[in-house]
Amino acid sequence: MTLPTLVDPKAAKAAGPRPDGHPSVKTGKVGVMLVNLGTPDGTEFRPMWRYLREFLSDPRVIELNKAIWYPILYGLVLTRRPKKSGANYARIWNREKNESPLRTYTRAQGEKLGTALADLPDVVVDWAMRYGNPSTASVAERLVAKGCDRILSFPLYPQYSATTTATANDQLFRALMKMRAAPAVRSVPPYYDEPVYIEALASSIERHLATLDFEPEVVIASYHGIPKPYFEKGDPYHCHCLKTTRLLRGRLGWGQNKLITTFQSRFGAQEWLQPYTDKTVEKLAKDGVKSIAIVNPGFSVDCIETLDEIGREAAETFHHAGGENFAHIPCLNDSAEGMAVIEAMVRRELLGWA
Structure with a gap:
């Protein structure tokens, strides 16, 4: 039996001569x-x-x-x-x-x-x-x-x-x-549950916390929220966020009270996914928690929602309610x-x- 000749894929795809007047086309x-x-x-x-x-x-x-x-x-x-x-x-x-x-x-x-x-x-x-x-x-x-x-x-x-x-x-x-x-x-x-993503988040968190002069009592994983009706219609976002936090918690070896999930950036009058980040930050301070850190696993780079809404607004809320030590953990960015x-x-x- 004669075996078929193997053809170089690039050679097979090579463009042959084009007729006169054929428009210039780049491919490959x-x-x-x-x-x-x-x-x-x-x-x-x-x-x-x-x-x-x-x-x-x-x-x-x-x-x-x-x-x-x-x-x-x-x-x-x-x-x-x-x-x-x-x-x-x-x-x-x-x-x-x-x-x-x-x-x-x-x-x-x-x-x-x-x-x-x-x-x-x-x-x-x-x-x-x-x-x-x-x-x-x-x-x-x-x-x-x-x-x-x-x-x-x-x-x-x-x-x-x-x-x-x-x-x-x-x-x-x-x-x-x-x-x-x-x-x-x-x-x-x-890629919310990809091992390479969870490992990157965990390593980034550990590296940043090592630079602080305090140890957070609670670390908040704050995700951008969506209106609750969107979730009720079948949007899987809420489940993806919770799984990311759960896997991250397992990788870091933290308990459920050490790393918690919240949702930020709500807009308009309707109910959004809860618990809300701003309300949670305020309650933690009023309940006597003195040191917290916030990470934003749902953002690939730092932006207005992380640098200003969390880095400024959430920090002000925490301090105003009696908190003392606040840290925002940067996004993965181009690290x-x-x-x-x-x-x-x-x-x-x-x-x-x-």
């Missing part, structure tokens, strides 16, 4: 797109207004009927909130680069990932925002222009929610709808631990492509 590359939530372009009213309009107009973020929500959004929210949010951003703004820390850290993640994947010459790494700039559509177009006929999208949310991961995927597919020759697409799944997570997930999901 694989794009990796890191996608974060988004950021305004500035702290002034107009850039804040544009960012908040895009963010709060997403039907996955605000599930109210547009006939009900838009009059509230344009008549109340977008007339008041840009100024307040702009003041909050101004406190944490990266003056050197004139951008938010979220953009600074996400760019750094993209650059470091590109270096880490230097052994994969056909892989092109870029980064994008779901809301704001650089937009998901512009980065997708840039990757395709570089010859990427396959794109691995990495929504940088460890725990899945329709308000985050799904919106990132939505936006990428909206971009593909406008392309004549759309690339094949994969999306990195949520060695954080990059180990991103690289491991990307290499796994690239299997068969690169």
Whole structure:
């Protein structure tokens, strides 16, 4: 029996001669797109207004009927909130680069990932925002222009929610709808229980706590909240958060009273996932707890919700209620631990492509 001749995959895919007049086409590359939530372009009213309009107009973020929500959004929210949010951003703004820390850290993640994947010459790494700039559509177009006929999208949310991961995927597919020759697409799944992620969190927490001159009596794992009705409709986010905390607790060897779960950043009048971070911080202080630390496992990089809402507001709440020692544990950002997570997930999901 004659065995079939093995064909070099690259040779099999090599482009043959094109007819005269054929448009120039680049192919053969694989794009990796890191996608974060988004950021305004500035702290002034107009850039804040544009960012908040895009963010709060997403039907996955605000599930109210547009006939009900838009009059509230344009008549109340977008007339008041840009100024307040702009003041909050101004406190944490990266003056050197004139951008938010979220953009600074996400760019750094993209650059470091590109270096880490230097052994994969056909892989092109870029980064994008779901809301704001650089937009998901512009980065997708840039990757395709570089010859990427396959794109691995990495929504940088460890725990899945329709308000985050799904919106990132939505936006990428909206971009593909406008392309004549759309690339094949994969999306990195949520990684809330991946061993490399849990180990990175634990190592980061241990390293930071070792620098403090006090030992926290309680460490709070504070996640961004979602409205409770979203959870009741089947959003798995709450379960993902609880599992992350449980695995982290086991890795650190802590009891249930040492590491607790709370939810922050609620917006509007409806009930959100509980317990609320601000209420918990206040109660702990009033109950006599003098030292706490807060970590944000649901955020891949530090941003307005971690640096200002936790680093400033939660600290003020704790001290005002009688607490003494407060520490905010930084997100993984572009640290060695954080990059180990991103690289491991990307290499796994690239299997068969690169």
